[in-house]
Amino acid sequence: MKWYLIFLFGSLAVSIGIQMVLPFPYGLVVALALFIAFPLLIRRRYMNRMRGGGSESAGGGFFGLGSRQGTTGVKYVCLVCSNKFKGGSCPRCGSKMKRADF
Numbered sequence: 001m002k003w004y005l006i007f008l009f010g011s012l013a014v015s016i017g018i019q020m021v022l023p024f025p026y027g028l029v030v031a032l033a034l035f036i037a038f039p040l041l042i043r044r045r046y047m048n049r050m051r052g053g054g055s056e057s058a059g060g061g062f063f064g065l066g067s068r069q070g071t072t073g074v075k076y077v078c079l080v081c082s083n084k085f086k087g088g089s090c091p092r093c094g095s096k097m098k099r100a101d102f
């Protein structure tokens, strides 16, 4: 539920910003409305996505998606010419000496 925390803190930050911009009663009202509506909107969108692709394995699917993005996003740095690349060997110098770059 990391995404939920991110959006929660995001909406908190936005509501603080609104209270700085708008005068007291309006700022508070808008901030509260956002704080209540934002997670509801996110949850509804998330529910729709869950309904779209399998119901009970949605949690695992979410984690699977995250880890898959992690592995495809790994880049390597060539130890010979410090070229960043994906895949087995450096396309610039052909060396297989590399380290993972995060």
Ligand SMILES: [Zn+2]
Residues within 6 Å of the ligand: 078, 079, 080, 081, 082, 083, 090, 091, 092, 093, 094, 095
């Ligand atoms: Zn290289």
